[in-house]
Amino acid sequence: MKIKTTLQFIVFLFVQxxxxxxxxxxxxxxxxxxxxxxxxxxxxxxxxxxxxxFSDANGFFTIVGKENDVLVFTAVNLEGLRMKIDKQDMLxxxxxxxxxxxxxxxxxxxxxxxxITAESLGIIPYGQKKYTPAERKLxxxxxxxxxxxxxxxxSGRKAMLKKEIVIEKKEQLLxxxxxxxxxxxxxxxxxxxxxYIRGFQYYCxxxxxxxxxxxxxxxxxxxxxxVRLAENYNExxxxxxx
Numbered sequence: 135m136k137i138k139t140t141l142q143f144i145v146f147l148f149v150q151x152x153x154x155x156x157x158x159x160x161x162x163x164x165x166x167x168x169x170x171x172x173x174x175x176x177x178x179x180x181x182x183x184x185x186x187x188f189s190d191a192n193g194f195f196t197i198v199g200k201e202n203d204v205l206v207f208t209a210v211n212l213e214g215l216r217m218k219i220d221k222q223d224m225l226x227x228x229x230x231x232x233x234x235x236x237x238x239x240x241x242x243x244x245x246x247x248x249x250i251t252a253e254s255l256g257i258i259p260y261g262q263k264k265y266t267p268a269e270r271k272l273x274x275x276x277x278x279x280x281x282x283x284x285x286x287x288x289s290g291r292k293a294m295l296k297k298e299i300v301i302e303k304k305e306q307l308l309x310x311x312x313x314x315x316x317x318x319x320x321x322x323x324x325x326x327x328x329x330y331i332r333g334f335q336y337y338c339x340x341x342x343x344x345x346x347x348x349x350x351x352x353x354x355x356x357x358x359x360x361v362r363l364a365e366n367y368n369e370x371x372x373x374x375x376x
Contacts, residue, residue, distance in 0.1 A: 159200045162219070164229035166193040168212055171235040176209040200224065211236055307339040310348050314356065324364035327371070334367050 166173045166189050173193035179186045182203040189195040199205065201224050207215040212233040223229055312335070320326040326334050338344050341363060347355035 158224065159198060160224065160227065161196055161198050162223065162227060162229055163194070163196050164231055166195065166207065166231045166233055168193075168233045168235055171211055171233075173233075176207060176212065176233070179206045179208070180204070181206055205229075207231060207233060209233070304336075304339055307345055307348050308335055311335050311338060314353070315360075320364075324360070325368060326364060330367075330371060334364070337367050338363050 164178075166176055173189055174191040176189040176193070176195075177186065178189065178195050178197050180197055180199050180203050183199065185198055187195050187197040197205070199219050201219055201221055203219045205217050205219065207217075213236055215231065215233055217229075217231070219229075317328065317331060320331045320334065321328060324334075338360060339348070341359070344356065344359045344363060347359060
C-alpha cells in the first residue's frame with residue numbers, strides 16, 4: 135500500500151512537471167521587417183524545441199514557443215539574429231523582429247578613361263581609319279552615289295571641304311604649339327617681337343618638317359627646328375622694317 139502511494143506521488147509529480155513545461159507553450163505570430171530587403175523565406179528556428187518555421191512574402195511567420203525559448207532568425211541577405219522569448223511576448227502573442235541587411239563590399243574597379251574607345255567597346259573594328267569632323271564631311275560628300283556625288287563635284291563643295299580639312303589640321307597644330315611654348319620663350323629666347331608671335335606660330339606650322347615633328351610629338355626635333363625658323367623669321371621681319 136505504501137509502495138503504491140509512493141508510485142502515485144511520483145507519477146503526480148511527473149505530470150505536474152510536464153504540465154509546467156508544456157502548459158505555457160503557445161503559438162506565437164510575428165513579423166520581420168528589414169530596410170529595402172526582401173523578407174520572404176527567412177528561417178526562424180526555436181533552438182529550445184528544435185522547431186522551424188519560415189516567413190511569408192510579407193515577413194509574417196508563426197511558430198510554437200514559450201517563455202525563455204530562444205529563436206534564431208537567419209537569411210542569406212540579412213544579418214543573423216538571436217532573441218529570447220520573454221513574458222511580454224507571451225502575453226501579446228505577437229513578435230516584431232527588425233533585421234539588418236548584410237553589407238556587401240564590392241571590389242574596387244579602376245577604369246582608365248584613356249583606354250575607353252569606340253574600338254575597345256566593340257563599336258568599330260580595330261585599325262579602322264578615324265576621321266576628324268572636317269574629314270567626315272568630305273567623306274560624306276564624296277561617298278554619295280549618283281546625282282549627289284555629281285552635284286557636289288560640280289558645285290565645288292568637295293574643294294571647299296578639302297580646305298576645311300587643311301584649316302582644321304593647322305588649328306590642331308596651333309593648339310599644340312601654344313601648349314609647348316609660352317610668350318616669354320618667344321620674346322626672350324627666340325627674340326620674336328610680341329606683336330609677331332602669332333604670325334611666327336603660323337610660319338612654323340607651314341614648315342613641313344616642323345609640322346611633322348609636332349604631330350609626332352618629337353619635342354627634341356621641335357626645339358631644334360623652331361630655333362632655325364626663328365632666325366629666318368627675324369630676318370623676314372628685319373627686311374620688312376627697312
